[in-house]
Amino acid sequence: MIRFEQVTKRFGDSTVLDEVSFAVEPGEVFVIVGRSGTGKSVSLKHMVRLLTPDAGQVWVGDEIISNARGRRLERLRAKFGFLFQGGALLQWMNVADNVALPLRQNTRMDEEEIGRRVRSRLAVVGLESALAKMPSDISGGMRKRVGLARAIVSEPDIVLYDEPTSGLDPVTSRTIDELIRDMQRQFGMTSIVVTHDLHSALRIADHIGMLHDGAMLPPLTPSEFIRSTQPVIREFLEAQYITRRGDWETEETVP
Amino acid sequence: MNTREPEFFPPTSGPIQRLGRGVMLTLRETGRALLMFLEAAAFMPMAFSRRSRADVVRQLFITGIKSLGVISVVALFTGMILALQTGLELRRFAQEVNIGTAVTVVMLREMGPFMTGLIIAASVGSAIAAQIGTMVVQEEVAALEVMTINPARFLVMPRLVALLVMMPLLTVYTNVLGIIGGAVVGTTQLNVAMVAYFDNARQFAANKDLYVGLFKALVFGAVIATVACHQGLAATSGAVGVGQATRRTVIVSFLTMLVLGYVLTRVFYK
Numbered sequence: 399m400i401r402f403e404q405v406t407k408r409f410g411d412s413t414v415l416d417e418v419s420f421a422v423e424p425g426e427v428f429v430i431v432g433r434s435g436t437g438k439s440v441s442l443k444h445m446v447r448l449l450t451p452d453a454g455q456v457w458v459g460d461e462i463i464s465n466a467r468g469r470r471l472e473r474l475r476a477k478f479g480f481l482f483q484g485g486a487l488l489q490w491m492n493v494a495d496n497v498a499l500p501l502r503q504n505t506r507m508d509e510e511e512i513g514r515r516v517r518s519r520l521a522v523v524g525l526e527s528a529l530a531k532m533p534s535d536i537s538g539g540m541r542k543r544v545g546l547a548r549a550i551v552s553e554p555d556i557v558l559y560d561e562p563t564s565g566l567d568p569v570t571s572r573t574i575d576e577l578i579r580d581m582q583r584q585f586g587m588t589s590i591v592v593t594h595d596l597h598s599a600l601r602i603a604d605h606i607g608m609l610h611d612g613a614m615l616p617p618l619t620p621s622e623f624i625r626s627t628q629p630v631i632r633e634f635l636e637a638q639y640i641t642r643r644g645d646w647e648t649e650e651t652v653p
Numbered sequence: 654m655n656t657r658e659p660e661f662f663p664p665t666s667g668p669i670q671r672l673g674r675g676v677m678l679t680l681r682e683t684g685r686a687l688l689m690f691l692e693a694a695a696f697m698p699m700a701f702s703r704r705s706r707a708d709v710v711r712q713l714f715i716t717g718i719k720s721l722g723v724i725s726v727v728a729l730f731t732g733m734i735l736a737l738q739t740g741l742e743l744r745r746f747a748q749e750v751n752i753g754t755a756v757t758v759v760m761l762r763e764m765g766p767f768m769t770g771l772i773i774a775a776s777v778g779s780a781i782a783a784q785i786g787t788m789v790v791q792e793e794v795a796a797l798e799v800m801t802i803n804p805a806r807f808l809v810m811p812r813l814v815a816l817l818v819m820m821p822l823l824t825v826y827t828n829v830l831g832i833i834g835g836a837v838v839g840t841t842q843l844n845v846a847m848v849a850y851f852d853n854a855r856q857f858a859a860n861k862d863l864y865v866g867l868f869k870a871l872v873f874g875a876v877i878a879t880v881a882c883h884q885g886l887a888a889t890s891g892a893v894g895v896g897q898a899t900r901r902t903v904i905v906s907f908l909t910m911l912v913l914g915y916v917l918t919r920v921f922y923k
Contacts, residue, residue, distance in 0.1 A: 409659055411661075443795075446798075446799050448795050448798065449658055450658070472801045475800075475801050476801050478799060480796065480799040482792045482795070482796055483792070484792065486792045486793045486796035487793070488788075489793075499800065500800045500801075500802070502703075502704055503704050503800070503802045504800070548800075552800075
C-alpha cells in the first residue's frame with residue numbers, strides 16, 4: 399500500500415531519514431515509534447508529500463507520490479485522511495462544519511446527506527452532541543476526536559495519525575486507541591500511527607517499526623517487539639516499564 | 654502550492670554576500686507572491702459558487718463593514734486638516750474660497766485611496782497575515798492541502814475578492830466624508846459658504862480625478878491582499894514568525910502603495 403524506498407531527508411546539516419525503506423500492507427495498523435526528533439512525523443508527511451525526499455521514493459499503491467504534482471497529487475492525496483497532532487481544526491468553524499469541510503469542498507453531496515454523514519462520523523468518535531461547539535470551546539482530546547472524524551468522513555483508504563494520544567489522559571488515550579482499531583475493523587482502512595507511547599503502540603499495532611539514528615529497524619509484530627533483544631528496542635521498552643512478558647511494570651518493580 | 658519546507662542556509666561570509674542573498678530572497682518571494690496572486694485570481698470566477706460563497710461574503714463583511722468606524726474618523730479629519738492647512742495659506746491671498754477645489758481634488762486623486770489603503774493594510778491586512786500565519790503554524794493549511802483543498806482558492810481568493818470589491822467602495826466613502834469634513838471647516842472657521850465650497854469643487858474637479866483614484870484603490874486592494882496572504886502563508890517559527898509576518902505585511906503594503914501611488918499618478922497626470 400505504502401512503500402518507502404531508500405528515502406533520505408536532510409534539514410540543514412542534520413540527516414533525519416537516511417535511506418529508510420519499509421512497506422505498509424493494505425488494511426494493517428502500522429505503528430512508527432522512536433524517540434523525539436527521529437523523523438516519525440517527517441516520515442508521515444512524506445507519505446502525503448507535505449515534505450519531499452532529498453533522495454529515494456515514496457510509493458502509494460503503484461504510483462510514486464514523492465514526485466507527484468497538480469491533479470495527480472490531488473488524486474493520490476484523496477486516498478488519505480490525516481489526523482494532525484493538534485487536530486488542525488479551522489478555528490472559525492464549528493465542529494460540524496469542520497467535519498463537513500472535505501465533503502462540501504470536494505463533492506457534490508447535498509446538505510442533507512452531508513449532515514447525515516457528519517453525524518454518523520461524530521457518533522463513531524462519541525461526539526454527536528458537540529455538533530455546534532467551536533474548537534476553542536472543547537478539550538484537546540475532543541479536538542483530536544473531531545480531527546479523526548474529519549479524517550475519516552471522506553472514507554479514505556489510508557488514515558495517518560500523528561501522535562494521536564500525546565498530551566491526553568490515559569482513559570482518553572485508550573478511547574483513541576480503540577477508535578483506531580475500530581476504523582480498521584469497520585471500514586478496513588490502512589492505518590499508520592506515529593507515537594512514542596509504546597503502551598498505545600502495543601495495543602493497536604499489527605506491525606511496529608522503530609526509527610533510530612535516521613534508520614528504520616525491521617518492522618516487528620507487537621509480541622516480537624516485546625521479546626526483541628535489540629538494545630535500542632530494549633532501552634525503549636524499559637524506559638516505559640514494559641517487560642518481555644508484555645505486562646507493564648510499575649516503577650517500584652523495576653530493578 | 655505546496656506547504657513550505659523549512660529552509661537552511663549556510664552562514665554568509667560578509668556583508669556583500671548577505672546583501673546578495675537578501676536581494677535573491679526578496680526577488681524569489683516577490684515572484685512567489687505574484688504567482689499566488691495569479692493562481693487566486695484564476696479562481697475568482699468561482700467566487701459565488703456553492704463552496705466559496707459563504708467565505709467570500711464573510712470576508713466582504715470583515716473588510717467592508719467592520720472597517721467603517723475607523724475609516725469614518727480618519728476620512729473626516731483628513732478632510733478637515735486639508736481644508737484648514739490650505740485655507741489658512743490661501744487666506745493670505747484672499748483665495749480661501751478655493752479650498753473646495755483643493756480638498757476635493759486631493760481627496761479624489763490621492764488622499765482618498767491612500768488613506769483608505771493605509772487603514773485597510775493596518776487593520777485588515779495585518780489580521781489576514783496573522784490569521785493565515787497562525788493557520789500555517791498550527792498545521793491547518795497543511796490539513797487543507799491533505800484534504801485536497803487548494804489554499805489559493807479557499808483562503809486567498811475570498812480575501813482578494815473582498816479587498817478588490819471593498820477598497821473602491823470604501824474609497825468613495827472616504828472621499829465623501831473627507832470632502833464634507835473640508836466643508837465643515839470651511840464654513841465654521843474660514844467663512845466660506847457651503848454653496849461656494851461645493852460650487853468651487855464642482856467647477857475644477859474632473860471625473861478623471863475620481864476614476865484614477867478608484868483605479869488606485871483597486872490596485873491597492875490587490876497589493877494588500879497579495880502581501881498579507883503571501884506573508885501569512887510564508888510564516889514559520891511559531892508565534893514569532895506570525896508576529897514577523899504581520900509586521901512585514903504592514904510595512905511592505907505601505908511601501909508598495911506609496912511607490913505604486915506615485916507611478917500611477919505619473920502615468921495618468923503627465
